[in-house]
Amino acid sequence: MITSVLVANRGEIACRVFRTCRDLGVRTVAVYSDADANALHTREADTAVRLPGAAPSETYLDGALIVKAALDAGADAVHPGYGFLSENAGFARAVLDAGLVWIGPSPEAIEAMASKTQAKELMGLAPLGEVTEADLPVLVKAAAGGGGRGMRIVRRLDELDAALASARAEAASAFGDGEVFVEPYVERGRHVEVQILADTHGTVWALGTRDCSLQRRHQKVIEESPAPGLSDALTAELHALAVRAARAVDYVGAGTVEFLVAGDTAHFLEMNTRLQVEHPVTEMVFGVDLVAEQLRIAEGHALDPEPPPARGHAVEARLYAEDPARDWAPQTGTLHRLAVPGGVRLDTGFTDGDGIGVHYDPMLAKVIAHAPTRAEAVRRLAGALERATVHGPVTNRDLLVRSLRHEEFTGARMDTGFYDRHLAGLTAPAPDPYAPLAAALADAHGRSRFGGFRNVPSQPQVKRYAVGEEEHEVRYRHTRTGPEADGVRVLHADAHRVVLETDGVRRTFEVARYGDEVQVNGTRLTALPRFPDPTAQLAPGSLVAPMPGTVVRVADGLAEGSAVEDGQPLLWLEAMKMEHRITAPAAGTLTALHAAPGQQVSVGALLAVVQPSD
Structure with missing residues (x-):
């Protein structure tokens, strides 16, 4: 029997494995980098072992260090999670050689x-x-x-x-x-996969299908099970191919076989020899705990001859700290508040007040809805995300809501090119027009002993906010009966709640402020100074770092004085496991280059200057 499990991972997946271990009465061990010293997974484990450093290469990717941590903490098994060393045969072999239980397939299957x-x-x-x-x-x-x-x-x-x-x-x-x-490359193909589970006694389960077609940069954003619109014949073929792949390598444990589907034709892509990020949709449809099954299989237990029956439909959305409108740029900072309404499952590695750093993937949480039908599950998930409180860095929450309600998705006509076609429309600014007014009224509450009222006419109060790339100016007056704005009745205003009425319709706004950041219902605003600083300007053609990261490459032959074309890649930044191109804003001459490979840069750092040809 497994009594103590070390999870060789961090964040959401570590917390997910710990949850099942607690249910089973199994003790838990976390490993953490210096950047994760106060992370949720570090706090939740029964025991935690430090991995000195912050970079993945010297912490979560150091297999020898993790094996030593498991032995020092008295763990008798290692669960790899996903990512990092989860598909590293050498690490699996090192775990086994140390006398520990490896909760995964054999090193030979991983290598194959x-x-x-x-x-x-x-x-x-x-x-x-x-x-x-x-x-x-x-x-x-x-x-x-x-x-x-x-x-x-x-x-x-x-x-x-x-x-x-x-x-x-x-x-x-x-x-x-x-x-x-x-x-x-299959244009307008669908990314469909099959969850497999295999024991040491020769039984292999094919647990339905999942559609993961909504992707950005070939990384999944929204997943669901079962994959909609597949014929019974194609589903049976996918199951058979997945089982065939598992048997070809004597697979043991949980894994995923991925396909690209075009019409009724399936193209094999790869086999992931680990648990997938999107495994919760399969769990909810089949009523199984895949992590618990992984542990049981590692202990030598046999699966039932047939998997449990599927029930209903499940949809998962990945909530990222990123800005889809700015080339999916990852965001850092403090996650002030994360709260999702009941009725859905929330898998996360963050709690209120946690910091989002630059070293790891920017995924904050997975939100999963289950219902008897696909339409009900999609509606439930979209509604929960829309009502969720997410205060802190910019996220993809609004994109997720709009994606789930897009006619191609609701009609199950999506494919892997969905965001290539629709990203501009899905990220078009649509702030609540009354959010700036609500922010201004909440901010003004209590600033004056007498509520700001004067017995003589006065100039209106003026406040400025940025919503995305747009600036909004708010004007209102204090009167005997309270503040008023043109065409809007202010029914109530305090520091956290504002009630407005327009054309007989009453609306309530919940307001929270963190420094210059103001959150009003689902709209994120930045309070601006009344008079902008005239010195806070950069020369035309200046290229600044859109996020903190590391310069990994500079274009070959690029130097000051080089001629560049409009849109030409000049250098590449790596942040949060993603690579970001910095391109020339116009055709012209590179007049300054302040970046070199290996250089660490902060957000807003000047990287280069291009003097336009005209």
């Missing part, structure tokens, strides 16, 4: 499926050889990676060499392996 090229060979498939015009478009992919790293779409033959070089560099940096391969 670790390379996408080897996995395809096991399935009787092969990547493209020499690429011709007839093969376009194609997808360049890292053989050893995932999560969108080392992946490029190529639509023109003359772009292939640059894409191969770029993908190799990113793959080598992210996974320590620069091998890439090329396969056909």
Whole structure:
């Protein structure tokens, strides 16, 4: 029997595994970097072991350090979670060699499926050889990676060499392996996967299907189970292929087999030899705890001959600290408040007041809804996200709500190109027009002993707020009966709650302020000074860091005096496991370059200056 589990991971997945361990009466051990010293997973575990440093390479990716932590803490098993070392055969072998239980597939199975090229060979498939015009478009992919790293779409033959070089560099940096391969790129295909669970007695379950087509940068955003609109024949084929892949490597534990589906044709993509981020939708549909099953299988228990029946539909949305309107730029800062209404499942690694740093993935939480039908589950999830309180850095919450209510999604007509087609519309600013007024009235409450009223006419009070890229000026007056604004009745106003009436419709606004940040219902505002600082300006053509991160590359041959084209990539920043291109804002001349590979930069740091040609 397993009595104590070390989770070789952090954040949401560590907290998720701990929850099941507590239910089973199993003691828990966390590992934490210096950046995670006060993180939720560190606080929730029965025991926690420090991994000195902050960078993943010296903490969560140091297998020897984690094995030592497990032995020092008296753990008898290791759960890898997902990401980091979860699909590292060498780490699995080191855990077993230390006499610990490995909660996952054998090192041999991990090795067999670790390379996408080897996995395809096991399935009787092969990547493209020499690429011709007839093969376009194609997808360049890292053989050893995932999560969108080392992946490029190529639509023109003359772009292939640059894409191969770029993908190799990113793959080598992210996974320590620069091998890439090329396969056909299926336009408007759907990303569909099958959850498998296998024991040591020869039983393999195929637990339905999941659709993960809504993706940004090849990373999933919204997932659901079962995948809508698949024929019974295609579903049976996907199940059979998934079981075949598992049996080909004598798989044990939880895993996922992924496909690209076009019409009624399925193309094998890869097998993930670990638990997936989106596993909760399968759990809710089948009524199973996949982590509990992982532990039982590791203890040698047998699965039932057949999986439990599926019931209803589940949808999951990933809440990220990122700005979709600014090329998905990750955001940092303090998460002041995170609260989601009841009726949905919340998996998170954060609580109120936690800091969001630059070292790790920017996912804050997963919100999952289950209902008898797909339409009911989608409506429930969209409503819960819309009513959620998320105070702190910019998030993708509004994008998630709009995506769930988009006609392509509600009609189950989505594919992997969904955000390529619709991102501009889904991120178009739509602030509540009365949010700035509510913020101003709440801010004014109590500032004057006499409520600001004067017995003679006076100039209106003026306050300015930024909502996204737009500035809003608010004007209101104090009267004998309280504040008033043109066309709006102020029924109530205090520091945290404002009630307004317009055209006979009454609306209530909940207001919270954290320094210059103001949250009004679902709208995030920034309080601006009454008179802007005339010195706070940069020269035209200045390029600044959109987020804190590390400069990983500068374009070959780029130097001060170089001629550049509009949109030309100049340098690349890495932050929160994602790579971000900094491009020229116009055709012209690079007059200044303040960045070099390996340099750490803060948000707003000046990176380069381009003097436009005109």
